[in-house]
Amino acid sequence: MTAVEEKDGTGATIRRMVDRTIQRNIKGVQFLTSSPPTIGQTPKDVIAQRGTMKLYHYHPQSEEIYRVPVLLTMATTNRAYVFDLAPGFSLVEFLLKHGFDVFVLDWDPPRSDERGLRFEDYVLDFIPDCVEQIAEETGVDEVSIIGYCMGGVLSLLYAALHSDGPLKNLICLTTPVDWSEMDLFQSFSHKKYFDVDRLVDSVGIVPADMIMTAFDMLRPANKPTARIQLLDNLWNDDFVRSYRMFTRWQNETLPLAGEYFRQTTKDLLWDNKLYNDTLTIGGQKVDLKKIKVPIMHAIAQHDHIVPFNASKPLISKVGSKDKTEIVLKGGHVSLIAGPNAVLRLWPTVDEWLGERSV
């Protein structure tokens, strides 16, 4: 209750409650009958598409742009439109307006013939292919990469295996490195009880609902509470719009290629190979110390998907001299999208990357 409301007293509070109840009823009907909000409206072109991989180039929105283009790499479990939810709530739009040339690597659900995709395909084929396409499109032989969550892991692996490549800067957003700290995922994939081989051999592609259930189980009360909060805030158009955009995004969780899931489970969750420096990809040892480019890592203080301790060691594991770690208030998603991100993460990324993109 604000100071004004307290000053106005009980009468005003009751009036406000009645008004909101009426609004809730009217807008509740609108909520049920209206179509979902449009997302990803920033103008773009698909410049490459191959199976699960899709590369977008967004139309520049600034009179002059930084020399080095930037590639945003999405996690393989979710759609990249979380980077471009709505005007004013879009990281992509923010970067474009601040003079960046933005590319986004998005993932479509892997098709049945892609059930055999492995880290090798993502790190030694898809990302290098995108980097090549960007060089062709822009005429610039350098690129900065921003990787989110598992997209951060893939970007990190790419950086380690292409240490003399075209990578200019690397930004990892809430990227897990010490997988032994992923408490609940450890429990869900308990080595003693979870037969990952049987699952992958049987389904080929790990269904999206299974991935979504695992995410939901991390905070089981979250969904029912969110619905109660929605009911309470039905009078508030901004809240409802934001709720619908985020639930749509969460509900569009992607299935995973079976081999990729098997590798994640065995190499990362069970054997913690990335942290122990024993991970090999395509016969090459992944040594994070080989990463020498400027790197920034943003960690969310209250991240329930990638716990703080799982992502914290990243900066100490890389060999870069120019390295920055920032810990921001917020959770896994609010770190990159929503009002929290607009105020905290985005300006930091703009400042850090801008200085290094000339």
Added chain:
Amino acid sequence: MTKANDPADLWRSWVSKMEREIDSMSQKLMKTDEFARTTHTLNDIRMSLRDAVGGVSTKNLELFHMPSKEDITDLGDRLAGIERRLTMIERILTTLASEKSGGAAARSGPPRTKVPPKKAAKKATKKTAAKPKKQSKDAS
């Protein structure tokens, strides 16, 4: 009416408190060995059922001369193969076209000359600081 006795606020804080408690309780439960064992036993049963039902369905579909899931998947894979080849051809053609036009068309757009605001401000300060020096030289 203060925040303490506003029923709507009391309800909201109760909901938040319950959410935190339920989440923390279930997280504790999910970290136990028993939870992992039970969940994975149930998953195993589900997988066995899935395999058994899948086998029966395939036999029935065969009986009625209908394509099974595997047949459809196989068709999908073949289509994906054709699509891949088309993409490759498209890419080769684009590269050839780009080479012909010297890649100029692809590189149109705003100039890549932007400098970060801090650097730009520094440059501007340097320029203004240098100006009076030049003027005094001219004057002398």
